[in-house]
Amino acid sequence: MNNFVSLKKISKIYFKKSKIKALNNINLNFKIGRVYSLIGPSGSGKSTLLNLLSLIDKPSSGSIKIKNKIINYDNQNENDLYRSSSIGIIYQNYNLLNDFTALENVSLAELALNNNSKTSEINAKKTLHNLGLSNRVYHYPTELSGGENQRVAIARAIINKPKIILADEPTGNLDLKNAKTVFKNLLNLKNKKRLIIFATHNREFAEMSDCKIEMIDGNIKSINGKL
Ligand SMILES: Nc1ncnc2c1ncn2[C@@H]1O[C@H](COP(=O)(O)OP(=O)(O)OP(=O)(O)O)[C@@H](O)[C@H]1O
Numbered sequence: 665m666n667n668f669v670s671l672k673k674i675s676k677i678y679f680k681k682s683k684i685k686a687l688n689n690i691n692l693n694f695k696i697g698r699v700y701s702l703i704g705p706s707g708s709g710k711s712t713l714l715n716l717l718s719l720i721d722k723p724s725s726g727s728i729k730i731k732n733k734i735i736n737y738d739n740q741n742e743n744d745l746y747r748s749s750s751i752g753i754i755y756q757n758y759n760l761l762n763d764f765t766a767l768e769n770v771s772l773a774e775l776a777l778n779n780n781s782k783t784s785e786i787n788a789k790k791t792l793h794n795l796g797l798s799n800r801v802y803h804y805p806t807e808l809s810g811g812e813n814q815r816v817a818i819a820r821a822i823i824n825k826p827k828i829i830l831a832d833e834p835t836g837n838l839d840l841k842n843a844k845t846v847f848k849n850l851l852n853l854k855n856k857k858r859l860i861i862f863a864t865h866n867r868e869f870a871e872m873s874d875c876k877i878e879m880i881d882g883n884i885k886s887i888n889g890k891l
């Protein structure tokens with residue numbers, strides 16, 4: 665199987681009061697059709713890695729290849745377009761727009777690409793329905809539970825049928841029952857044409873991935889499973 669995403673000698677250094685090496689010369693390959701988990705203590709570099717993969721942040725050195733194309737971090741427009749069409753991102757704190765309903769939060773992600781409000785609305789309703797949220801479509805984020813908000817965020821992340829799904833501690837704010845539901849929803853998104861990478865502190869959820877990547881101090885400590 666070919667590598668869909670490749671990281672070559674990736675380093676990320678932050679210069680704040682002191683120099684912090686958040687990622688240290690990382691080489692990693694991710695294959696389509698697989699689910700990868702990132703684990704490791706707080707500060708080990710999991711979010712930094714996901715932010716680079718989402719093309720939001722730029723590495724200090726090294727290169728990232730997606731689908732055999734080296735990412736040019738100076739081409740912001742192209743990267744933004746690739747992100748909105750092909751990468752679904754799920755954050756710990758949902759990152760929903762509070763002034764918009766669940767339906768609007770989800771449909772806006774498609775609208776940004778196709779500019780067709782009718783089909784965006786139909787697809788958003790369908791996606792919310794598939795995540796068990798049919799009766800929460802017109803609710804605002806403040807009127808939803810944490811688990812519901814995270815499922816709205818998942819709907820938003822998948823409405824454009826992304827090739828890559830990145831989730832950064834998607835269940836970090838949820839109780840165990842809701843966390844399990846959200847995780848089940850996330851793992852249901854696995855298919856042969858999609859790559860899923862998530863960071864978690866929960867060992868049990870990490871075990872559900874095809875491959876566990878353990879990080880420590882910006883380095884890869886161990887890799888367990890099918891890389
Ligand atoms: N914007 C930033 N500016 C400066 N330092 C940063 C920045 N973002 C992260 N860091 C530092 O980089 C290191 C890696 O942080 P990162 O957020 O990737 O860790 P993490 O593994 O996601 O931790 P957690 O499990 O707590 O989410 C930490 O030492 C952190 O303090």
Ligand SMILES: [Mg+2]
Pocket residue numbers: 710711712832863
């Ligand atoms: Mg983090």
